Amino acid sequence: MPAHDGVAATGIVRAERARDAVxxxxxxxxxxxxxxxxxxxxAGAAKAEQDAAGSGGPVRRRWRIGAPAxxxxxxxxxxxxxxxxxxxPGARAEGVSCAxxxxxxxxxxxxxxxISLRATVSGRPVSFLVDTGSETGLLxxxxxxxxxxxxxxxxxxxxxxxxxxxxxxxxxxxxxxGLGGLVLPGGSxxxxxxxxxxxxxxxxxxxxxxxxxxxxxxxxxxxxxxLLFWTRxxxxxxxxxxxxWSGRFDTLPMRLDHGRPVLTVRLDGRPMTALLDSxxxxxxxxxxxxxxxxxxxGVLAADPGGxxxxxxxxxxxxxxxxxxxxxxxxxxxxRPVLTVAPVAERFDMLLGADWFSGRDVWISYASGxxxxxxxxxxxxxxxxxxxxxRDGSR
Numbered sequence: 519m520p521a522h523d524g525v526a527a528t529g530i531v532r533a534e535r536a537r538d539a540v541x542x543x544x545x546x547x548x549x550x551x552x553x554x555x556x557x558x559x560x561a562g563a564a565k566a567e568q569d570a571a572g573s574g575g576p577v578r579r580r581w582r583i584g585a586p587a588x589x590x591x592x593x594x595x596x597x598x599x600x601x602x603x604x605x606x607p608g609a610r611a612e613g614v615s616c617a618x619x620x621x622x623x624x625x626x627x628x629x630x631x632x633i634s635l636r637a638t639v640s641g642r643p644v645s646f647l648v649d650t651g652s653e654t655g656l657l658x659x660x661x662x663x664x665x666x667x668x669x670x671x672x673x674x675x676x677x678x679x680x681x682x683x684x685x686x687x688x689x690x691x692x693x694x695x696g697l698g699g700l701v702l703p704g705g706s707x708x709x710x711x712x713x714x715x716x717x718x719x720x721x722x723x724x725x726x727x728x729x730x731x732x733x734x735x736x737x738x739x740x741x742x743x744x745l746l747f748w749t750r751x752x753x754x755x756x757x758x759x760x761x762x763w764s765g766r767f768d769t770l771p772m773r774l775d776h777g778r779p780v781l782t783v784r785l786d787g788r789p790m791t792a793l794l795d796s797x798x799x800x801x802x803x804x805x806x807x808x809x810x811x812x813x814x815x816g817v818l819a820a821d822p823g824g825x826x827x828x829x830x831x832x833x834x835x836x837x838x839x840x841x842x843x844x845x846x847x848x849x850x851x852x853r854p855v856l857t858v859a860p861v862a863e864r865f866d867m868l869l870g871a872d873w874f875s876g877r878d879v880w881i882s883y884a885s886g887x888x889x890x891x892x893x894x895x896x897x898x899x900x901x902x903x904x905x906x907x908r909d910g911s912r
Contacts, residue, residue: 618748618762621734624698626745629716631799631871633738635745636720638696639665644723647715648745649797650736650881651868652727653776657707658715661723662690675708698747702730725797728777731883735760738796738879741893750884760889761880767891768847772881779881779888783867784845786811790866792846794881794888798870801844801854804861813839818858834860846873847890 624635634645670689692704715722737746779794823837836859844851880889
């Protein structure tokens with residue numbers, strides 16, 4: 519039984535971006551400005567499934583950071599005009615150019631629950647973790663050094679971890695980013711460590727999150743190893759709705775929380791709010807939600823688990839618990855083993871990378887829905903009207 523290899527506890531990093539201006543002390547962030555940084559949910563949950571079967575100025579911008587260090591590239595606001603997207607060739611109504619256009623495709627991979635894509639910075643290849651549960655972004659100190667990025671002496675970022683320890687980090691100036699055929703503007707980005715990341719080539723330079731992803735509809739196709747960025751030229755009712763798929767699929771209503779997709783799922787028959795979080799390595803149930811489901815502290819104490827330390831050294835305890843069922847849309851997981859850990863935000867669950875791995879997932883920020891089908895589904899498969907029951911491993 520793994521005890522620590524899969525980080526399961528949820529860590530919160532509160533961050534606010536300050537500017538060096540009149541020398542006044544930065545104000546404390548309000549509740550709305552507190553940022554979230556949850557540590558990766560344990561890759562060990564999948565293994566447990568088998569084993570259990572047996573400088574101060576006024577605040578300029580608030581940063582919500584998530585696990586393993588919730589953040590994206592600090593990419594500036596994008597527009598179709600800035601990116602130079604081509605006009606769509608197809609439309610339902612004559613004279614209206616509005617069908618979905620593939621703006622770019624980035625190589626995508628998953629390494630033990632770390633979902634990452636390949637990009638370029640100043641022509642040099644890098645990897646970024648893809649975190650739909652992160653509001654913005656982060657660069658690692660090693661990446662800043664290796665890429666020779668200059669510091670942004672006008673901006674720093676205050677971070678605060680789960681243990682309450684706060685510290686200030688320097689921002690760096692990120693040049694334009696090459697991403698799946700797109701060239702995106704850079705900007706001032708906080709620099710800080712990631713609690714965990716895969717050792718891959720090219721090396722991980724940081725995170726991208728909702729500030730970039732929500733400019734598009736994004737399609738996660740891990741089986742084919744690609745992340746697709748879709749856009750449409752018009753909001754006309756004549757436009758074909760997403761996804762640009764043949765065959766059948768499931769449609770899940772979605773709302774956005776600071777740009778992050780949130781679904782309603784059912785755990786043991788109870789409705790739960792779930793953050794769709796590709797930055798978490800597995801599915802996490804908050805301790806609060808588990809308690810509402812009747813899983814007491816005594817029951818959890820008898821379950822396997824471990825201890826994880828966040829970026830500030832604060833330790834959190836996590837457990838792997840077998841629930842009766844989890845239902846996401848029409849797909850039902852029987853007797854799943856899920857990570858139970860503190861989740862500092864108000865979400866009941868995080869749907870992590872282990873959920874993404876077995877299916878194609880289209881997150882439509884434009885239409886407020888998530889579309890799901892089995893990975894590699896042929897046309898006509900994955901009928902959203904027919905319930906699917908699986909064992910709890912995926």
